[in-house]
Amino acid sequence: MNTQLKRTFSLIEIIVGLCAMAFALYLDFTGNESSYRGILLAAGLVLIVAGLFILPTKKHRSIVNVLFLLPVLLTFFFTVLNPFILGIFYSLTDWNGIKFTKFVGIGNYITMFQSRDYVYSFLITFLYTILNMIFVNIAAFALALLCTSKVRGRNFYRASFFLPNLIGGIVLGYVWQFIFNKVFTAAIAGSQSMLTDPNLALAAILIVSTWQYAGYIMMIYVTGLQGVPKDIMEASNVDGANWWVALKRIKMPMIANTFTVCMFLTLVNSFKQFDLNLAITNGAPSRILQGKAVLSTEFMALNIYKTAIAKNEYALGQTKAVVFFIILAIVSLTQVSINKRKEVEM
Amino acid sequence: MKKRLLAVLLACMLAAVSLTGCAGNNTKNNTNGNNNTPTTDDKGSTSKGNGKAIRLVNGKIEIDNQLKSFAAAYKEKTGQEVIIESLGGGVDINGTLKGYLAAGNMPDIFVFGGEGDYQTWKSYMTDLSGESWASQTDFGFKDADGKTVGFPYAVEGYGITYNADVLKKAGVDPKSLVNYDAYKAAFEKIDSMKDELGLTAVCSVAAEAGQMYWSTGNHIFGYYLSAGLKRDDTTYIDMLKEGKVDDQRLGQFADFTKMLFSYSDPTVLISGTYDDQLALWAQGKTAFVTQGNWIDPSLPDYNVKFDCGIAPLAFLKEDTAGVLADCPSWWSVYNEGKNIDACKAFLNDLATSAEGQKALVKDCGMISPYKTCTEVPETPLAVSLKSYIDAGNTYSWQWTKMPEGIAQNATGAVFELYAKGDLGKDEFVKMLSSTIADYVKK
Numbered sequence: 001m002n003t004q005l006k007r008t009f010s011l012i013e014i015i016v017g018l019c020a021m022a023f024a025l026y027l028d029f030t031g032n033e034s035s036y037r038g039i040l041l042a043a044g045l046v047l048i049v050a051g052l053f054i055l056p057t058k059k060h061r062s063i064v065n066v067l068f069l070l071p072v073l074l075t076f077f078f079t080v081l082n083p084f085i086l087g088i089f090y091s092l093t094d095w096n097g098i099k100f101t102k103f104v105g106i107g108n109y110i111t112m113f114q115s116r117d118y119v120y121s122f123l124i125t126f127l128y129t130i131l132n133m134i135f136v137n138i139a140a141f142a143l144a145l146l147c148t149s150k151v152r153g154r155n156f157y158r159a160s161f162f163l164p165n166l167i168g169g170i171v172l173g174y175v176w177q178f179i180f181n182k183v184f185t186a187a188i189a190g191s192q193s194m195l196t197d198p199n200l201a202l203a204a205i206l207i208v209s210t211w212q213y214a215g216y217i218m219m220i221y222v223t224g225l226q227g228v229p230k231d232i233m234e235a236s237n238v239d240g241a242n243w244w245v246a247l248k249r250i251k252m253p254m255i256a257n258t259f260t261v262c263m264f265l266t267l268v269n270s271f272k273q274f275d276l277n278l279a280i281t282n283g284a285p286s287r288i289l290q291g292k293a294v295l296s297t298e299f300m301a302l303n304i305y306k307t308a309i310a311k312n313e314y315a316l317g318q319t320k321a322v323v324f325f326i327i328l329a330i331v332s333l334t335q336v337s338i339n340k341r342k343e344v345e346m
Numbered sequence: 347m348k349k350r351l352l353a354v355l356l357a358c359m360l361a362a363v364s365l366t367g368c369a370g371n372n373t374k375n376n377t378n379g380n381n382n383t384p385t386t387d388d389k390g391s392t393s394k395g396n397g398k399a400i401r402l403v404n405g406k407i408e409i410d411n412q413l414k415s416f417a418a419a420y421k422e423k424t425g426q427e428v429i430i431e432s433l434g435g436g437v438d439i440n441g442t443l444k445g446y447l448a449a450g451n452m453p454d455i456f457v458f459g460g461e462g463d464y465q466t467w468k469s470y471m472t473d474l475s476g477e478s479w480a481s482q483t484d485f486g487f488k489d490a491d492g493k494t495v496g497f498p499y500a501v502e503g504y505g506i507t508y509n510a511d512v513l514k515k516a517g518v519d520p521k522s523l524v525n526y527d528a529y530k531a532a533f534e535k536i537d538s539m540k541d542e543l544g545l546t547a548v549c550s551v552a553a554e555a556g557q558m559y560w561s562t563g564n565h566i567f568g569y570y571l572s573a574g575l576k577r578d579d580t581t582y583i584d585m586l587k588e589g590k591v592d593d594q595r596l597g598q599f600a601d602f603t604k605m606l607f608s609y610s611d612p613t614v615l616i617s618g619t620y621d622d623q624l625a626l627w628a629q630g631k632t633a634f635v636t637q638g639n640w641i642d643p644s645l646p647d648y649n650v651k652f653d654c655g656i657a658p659l660a661f662l663k664e665d666t667a668g669v670l671a672d673c674p675s676w677w678s679v680y681n682e683g684k685n686i687d688a689c690k691a692f693l694n695d696l697a698t699s700a701e702g703q704k705a706l707v708k709d710c711g712m713i714s715p716y717k718t719c720t721e722v723p724e725t726p727l728a729v730s731l732k733s734y735i736d737a738g739n740t741y742s743w744q745w746t747k748m749p750e751g752i753a754q755n756a757t758g759a760v761f762e763l764y765a766k767g768d769l770g771k772d773e774f775v776k777m778l779s780s781t782i783a784d785y786v787k788k
Contacts, residue, residue: 096466097444116784117755181617193617196554196766284556285616286759288768292784293759293777295555309438310751312462 003056010055017047084325091319096312108319118320120294121303125271128202128299132209132270137262139214144221145247158222161215169212173279176208180280195280198287198296205297209276213269217262224258225251253342260339268332274301300324398685399427400692403443405457405675406500407434408643409710416705420695426688433457440466454683455693458496459675460746464489471495472679472686479697484577485715487676496676497693500712503656503671503731503740504565504638510653512536512543512633523657524665526602533609536633543633547611550632552623553765554616559758561620562765565670566606566636567757568745569659570599574666575741583744589786591779595662600764600771600778602661606636607765615765624648639727643711655730669734672743673715749785756785 021044027037049070052063066073091108093100112118147158164172181193194200228251236246252259277283283295283302298306304324308317404413410432417428431453433439440463446452447470458467464487473493480486480494487496506523513520516539518532536548552558571582582592607615611632614622620637627635628648635641638656645654660666679689696702697716707714707721713728713735714721723732734740760781764774 097441098447098466181619181622185613193613196616282556284554284759284762285766286555286762288763288777291777291780293756293763293781295755295759306751306755309441310754312440312466312750 006056010051013047013051017044020044087318088322091322093315095315097314108316112319121298121300125300129270131206133266135210136213136217136266139210140217141221143218147222148225161218164212165216169275170279173276177280180204196285198285201281201285201297205280220262224255228254256342264336271328272301273299277302399429400685400688401429401453402455403453404432405439407432412709428692452680454680454689455677457675458678462750470680472681482718483715485673496678498673498676498715501671501715502674503669505656505658505669506634507637507656509633510655520657524660524667526663546631548609548633550623550627550635551610552614552618553761555758555762557619559753562761563753563758564745568670571744572670572741577742583747589783596775599661600774639731642725642727654726668739668741671740752785756781
């Protein structure tokens with residue numbers, strides 16, 4: 001009897017809640033602007049939740065679990081899944097940021113691969129990613145070795161190497177642009193700014209990004225190196241391994257999973273490079289390629305941004321973003337699976 | 347049992363909290379959409395507006411305060427509240443507006459920047475041809491049928507801005523700078539007297555493709571499109587839209603640009619920013635700078651004491667004595683807005699009333715596009731530009747009709763290569779025309 005009553009009560013609650021929500025949504029879609037819409041919607045949801053919660057079934061436990069996950073699930077759906085699905089949808093249309101008039105199928109994808117600037121920025125991004133991954137990891141690993149050695153003031157070093165990472169990329173970019181344009185040219189009399197030569201400009205971005213990001217990656221390496229068991233190190237010492245052998249044969253294999261993490265982070269981070277690119281060069285300088293002028297340091301993220309914003313071609317920009325996602329997913333998954341094989345199970 | 351009750355309460359709270367975002371948004375939309383609906387209607391028996399506040403999105407952040415104070419005075423006068431919302435300083439205005447539209451939060455009056463933006467927004471614009479200001483200006487934005495849809499609020503103009511004191515000392519009359527040969531003679535003369543005039547270079551030009559593309563690819567190139575033509579003559583812009591250029595005219599333009607670049611400070615030319623370019627000129631180290639009257643507000647920052655004016659960037663062998671002057675952007679009334687009549691009344695007041703004219707000219711330091719405006723600008727370049735406008739000696743900004751983003755994504759890079767000396771004159775003409783053709787085609 002009690003259960004029966006409870007069931008009826010909870011079902012009524014759920015139905016009333018559903019009606020309230022439906023009515024609120026109906027008001028919203030018909031353009032009614034009465035101020036109780038939102039309250040009605042919230043109240044309806046609360047009623048449904050409460051109804052579900054007291055509904056006596058065997059699945060009660062899992063219902064509760066889902067209910068408590070609801071805020072997170074909703075947030076994930078609205079902020080990640082929803083834009084992603086819509087993005088793929090828009091890439092198949094002629095969307096201009098407001099509305100679309102027709103479907104163009106894969107027309108955007110064809111246009112994209114035919115445009116020289118995109119193919120170029122594709123290649124230059126790959127080049128930058130590889131170089132940046134190498135430089136950042138070497139620098140970070142070297143710094144991490146320094147900070148875990150017995151050198152005096154290593155905590156101070158650790159903090160100061162990490163510091164550049166705390167400054168925003170746009171600010172850093174403009175500061176470094178000033179350094180390249182004014183300080184370096186003044187220091188080396190008669191020299192041109194690095195940012196006026198296509199190859200040196202790429203080097204300039206590499207310098208800044210290594211400087212900014214190595215400290216962060218260093219912290220991860222430091223953690224890894226500190227996790228190498230002391231007894232193994234002592235044993236190797238007793239066996240007569242010198243510093244280099246201990247590093248190569250013990251430390252590096254022991255922290256192989258740290259390498260995976262760091263490589264993954266730098267790969268994804270350099271591939272998505274945007275703020276430094278925008279602030280330091282914004283694509284310049286230009287170079288001649290097959291008789292055409294191209295912007296020599298326009299990476300993919302910047303290219304997408306400019307396509308959508310400067311050219312006002314939102315659908316094409318969205319298409320590029322979809323391809324960008326696919327490439328990024330493929331490259332990083334491959335890289336992780338390769339590195340995983342090298343890891344040592346403890 | 348108690349525990350369970352607590353759990354129910356918590357669950358409800360979670361659900362409620364996860365929805366507060368939406369709820370809050372709804373109410374906010376309401377206040378934005380129809381501000382104070384009941385309250386002002388009740389007490390506003392004397393007010394002429396129907397009480398709903400109108401919202402204006404302005405794209406010139408530098409006149410934000412001036413507009414707000416004008417709006418406050420307007421509210422006092424008419425009872426109509428106007429909310430000024432200024433975007434700018436690197437904000438992507440179009441993107442923001444698109445967001446507003448998607449969220450149902452579109453302002454009643456919004457800014458748009460010419461042909462490209464017009465294509466994006468044309469189905470949301472109200473016909474303003476019937477307004478009294480529309481007949482008092484040449485600068486209103488007209489659609490294909492000749493209907494005025496854009497409200498002009500300022501005129502800007504540019505050419506080669508000169509340091510009048512230097513020109514006087516060098517014995518160059520700025521009025522004579524109306525063709526290629528005059529400029530050649532003037533540049534040579536000033537270049538030979540650099541030391542006694544205290545100059546490091548004759549011109550201050552910046553042609554770096556990443557940040558100064560707008561100066562080269564839009565502004566300087568704008569002279570190719572408009573110089574010497576009547577305001578409604580669209581010969582060269584129409585050709586460009588089809589991906590074609592006039593080789594002979596572009597050749598003359600290339601000659602002039604080459605000369606301009608060769609007399610410019612080399613460091614600023616290929617790596618300078620807008621600030622570098624302006625500072626060089628404002629500190630009296632060059633005689634010319636390729637910017638327009640928008641640098642007026644910056645002059646006090648550099649403590650500029652010398653007299654200055656704007657000369658045409660006359661690249662042709664024939665005389666072209668006018669400068670390029672036009673509206674940088676217009677305001678449009680959102681056609682699905684709640685209160686179109688109040689918007690029209692506000693714009694009318696801004697354009698035609700004495701207070702409105704004073705706000706635009708005196709307070710904002712701009713040049714009024716209205717013939718009926720009696721206020722006179724006071725800043726030196728505005729005065730100089732006004733003399734061209736009053737004499738009817740201006741060309742329109744046809745470059746705003748170029749395909750969107752062409753300077754940033756395509757032609758700016760060609761100008762940079764030319765400035766660095768990687769291209770000769772003929773290569774420049776060839777590459778520029780093929781770049782334009784490619785950009786239009788894709």
